[in-house]
Amino acid sequence: SNNSGNSNNSGNSNNSGNSNNSGNSNNSGNSDSNNNGRTKNILLIGNTHFYFHSLATHIRAIQSYCILYLLEKLKNEYKKKYLQNVYVILCGDFNTNFDSEVFSFFEGKNINSNSDLWLDSKLFKEEYQNLDKYPNILDLKKNNNNNNNNNNNNNNNNDNNNNSNNNNNNNNNKTKKQFDDNTSDVSKDIESNVTNGPFLNRKQFLPLYSAYKKGDITYTNWNNNFIEVLDYIFVSPEFKIKKKLKGLNKNEFNKYKGLVSPIHPSDHLPIAVEIEL
Template identity: 25%
Template structure:
């Protein structure tokens, strides 16, 4: 082993889930070459140090290229087989210990629980080191963490810019510092801004931009400094082309009033899903979020909707762009991250001058499954199939519910907004999710009927299911045969009783395409309405198959998303 600066540090990050990760960069000699290698170990905060140390030792062995016998532990982490004498001998050759103070080197006992070690650092301000071979690394707990920081590939004059895919963890964002600089040659830099978002000026044209940040930890004890320089100089955004959705705008030229109202449902494609060459047919500047977000708002403005529900809205761009745009358009908007943890999610917006908000809720299906009485039947059904329950509980699928009262008619509308699990072989999981959603919506409706005469449910979203699949039949028929193949996956004995109490139909019909990429082309999105409460006065047709088939896929210069917006005019019976 070679020597490292003793100021080098290791980092432990403890998450609210009861997990933690440990990271340290050490020099390892592999194939007679010494190189810095980052060791990352995941563990439960309830593990004793002895288990934690063995995981570190084993990771070092793995990086040194030795053949280590391993088993799967909880599907994510390798566990140590204590009876393996050969493995135990190899691990003993890698001295790892946790010590208090670098000088006296007093070791913590192997039976100490990891969470106690973390508390010694965070609550009692102990200086704790991990000793690997002869080197000591001071441990920092919950130092700021950023997995990615980069500037957009295209930056345009007169538009805001901010780092993309920038999601700091364990960071005090209010106290952190942000700066922007510009340069013609990337040598001499001039400061131009000091906020996380920068409004690009005319005189920035043809300049490169640099973003620099100083991130403080939540306890203000640790600092992380990062910077990113734009790949290309600032350019001017060319005028938007004439887009096919403008033909749809010809059918939405005026706002509706009295009993009629317009609803839009749209998966706008989160920026976090455009990497990995997924849309190679789309030019980079067009795929850029700062092009697509402006085109999305241009499209939405033309629909003059009363209620808008969106899926795959980036958390970052809701805060910095969409929220303000909707506000200026006269909408009140609500946003929730998927599962309260993924940096994209659901948005519901409604006209402030037309509706009064009665209530708003957001639930994550897996977290509510065992908390609410109305889901007891579903919970019991899943308890009888551990594999399906495990698969179901691994998802972060959410449901937004917005209850609105029309201030002129006093009619009450319950708007459900969701984005169901995407996997093509998970129709049975989507059935359970839809079962939960309709159960929850019905409970809210029954409660509201005690106080209001006219109450109607509208359930919108990206259901990730073609209309020939089981979910569509369940939604429109109210139940599904327990002998259906998807039900038998849930309950092999054929007693999966799945139902809802609404009379529903797809107000937007079943278009040939609502999602159009090179990987998949089909109908996945719907606006379900109660047929005994609402009627469709206009279903604005989506872009025709003939028009879409001119393109390799969406998004492209004319379409900001890989999905199409659904637009319907409704009237309360």
Template identity: 25%
Template sequence: MDLVQLRFLPQTGQCEMVVKLNVVFEGININEEIHSVRKITDTIGSLIEHTKNKLTKIINDKKSTSDNQITDQFYDIPVSFKRKSHKHSKVFPNDESLQLFLLEDHDKTIVQIFDKKFLLQVNPPLIKNIQLPKILYASYVIQPSKFHALYTNKVFSHFTWYKSLDLISWEEVGNSYDYTINKNDLGHYLKVVCVPVSDKLSEGPPAEAISQRTVQEFPELPMCPFQSRHQYTKNILQKIDFRFLTYNTLSNRYTEMNLAFSYCPSEVLAIDYRKQLIYQELKGYNADIICLQEIDNREYNNYFREKLSELGYVSKFHRKGHNISEGLLCATRKTRYQLLSCQQVVLTEALRIKKLFEPLNQLLNKNRDLKKSFMKQSTSLQVTTLKCKEVNRIMVIGNTHLYYHPSATAIRLLQAHIITSYLSDVKKRMSCEWKNFEVDVILCGDFNSSPGGAIYNFLSEGSIPADNEFCLQISEEGKVNFSHELNFISACGTPKYTNYTDDFKSCLDYIFIQEKKIEVKQIIPLPEEELEQYIGLPNEVYPSDHVALVVDLQFKDQI
């Protein structure tokens, strides 16, 4: 028996019925896929009427075309939902809500449209979007660059890979979610076909994606400007000295999603190219602590985790907000640090459940629009605690990437306040636990805030006036009281550029250290003047639209 699919669409709060019809009605051949959509709060009767109206329009349109005159007739088209049993059939009442209907057992529910009967499938798996990377390089692992599916278990689903020279004749080459491109694939197009499978092992309609270009040879890596920076980082530090790095590496999620980097050739914008440069750059800095933003989940699991381990690092990665495909990474040198903990703090979750933020919650409850905007963000803080093996120090490392929107300074200020409050609380707890150790806090990342702005001033000065324009956006009554006692300074100062694109160039990235406890020994020079010869980053020698901040630091007096 043919199938009717009925799905709840969580993102829109709607219910969609899909049926492939091939019937003849009053001499009109209807061979189409019908999509009927109603709100989940609507009734079965509403869905039936919507389906009838769609079919009526199709019939009238076809008759108008064949008769060369407009037809607007009404047709009493049979459409019903019935539960079949061995004795009789039960027709579902039209006033039953779709929400309740979807909760019922529908193993034997039949949908009749015209004189045809279909077996109902509720929430069968469906692939909404599947795509392959724009550039394919031989000798690298490929996966779908986009895979958006509903009611689908990727582990149970069936993936089949094919290659072709002419897009006509296809040869099967693989049967898993990943496919390792080999030299024999050079010059071929690739195709992946997926049959989605649900947790209950029901199958949905297959979907496929075909590469836009053929597989090509990976190019020889060029000499890059970061290699001149490596001249300052050849030595390995020890004892009270350590090298710290922060770097927004530009997620593949954003290069694939938009045309913001149209000035960069596709071949070098591809993540398989850029990740080679990122790795070579990180390797040459010999940093003791590495904090990265916009690392892709797939690239961490398939590439960076192993590569960093080979260099002697323990690395931890968290997807931003637990659900975004890119996130935060902290890597620490195993010979120098014992990893005590590494956790992700989603700022909206912290605001909602942490007693520490009850006063802020009460404040935001008086500004519902701002709170609503704030709670939509997935901004996170990665907190790593380390025990130094060579000196009696505990380090609390905060790594973050604040909300980007230019007009959202008030939201970033709220985020900065939550971050400093949380880090101060962790410092207090660690100081109680490790009484014979000095506890140091470092906060780094992409703050999407330029020098002299509210966020930079708040972090570096320790407070912000209640009558600041952004504080007044939070509380018109001037009740904002944001301050911290972390005594931060920007270890690398305020470079001219840390972010460099064709339409925006500024300093957005910082490493904030506690001035009374840590001092700067050497700032690894940034290529500020050299950047100005380019329209924007990334390009063939710069793998990101940001540049890495690298600094040699030294602990001050020991206990």
């Protein structure tokens, strides 16, 4: 939090967690000399980076619950200590899009125990339990070296080469069949069972809303064929959004197939808003 010392109480916030608040207030509770040493508004600033995995929506839901729990706890502590209003700015890479239940949870909607997102927990668990059933990088490298040695040793023996190729094809087909069978088993298991998770009650925590709405920006992350908005700034409802930093034209990055390029060093775009209390 950067206090500019200006007399108004507008501020800038971006997804790195930086905020400048001209009302001289941050989460340590600075006091105003013109107010008999009493603290003015308290500003809590949070920054986070949620888990990335595509099958981990359930983890991001729990991460959302945890960070809101902590913010609620801090808010109550500071409000009790300083007897002043406490406002929140939460920024970060949430690895979730506008249409997800995680985003809706931040904006006030509960997550039910029978939500579809809890199915991810079963998929996620099965994927990691089955990792040892498939060749790892070292196995593949070892097989590749063995294949190269076989080819070198059998250069003058066409029959042996043909047998070796047939064996390799059989092994590849066997591995593919194992993968397909396991994947099929997981899908059948999920279709035949309902996975319930915890009920996440959003109403017990402080209210927030996203400074960016769907359509304000087309993407903040672009990696090959994955193009999505993943980064957000959530603020207390008392804040008014004055200005928003627009995104970049997608055409500028078409030839690079993503954001990481000679003209942009990151796979995420920065976002920023000017807010007023």
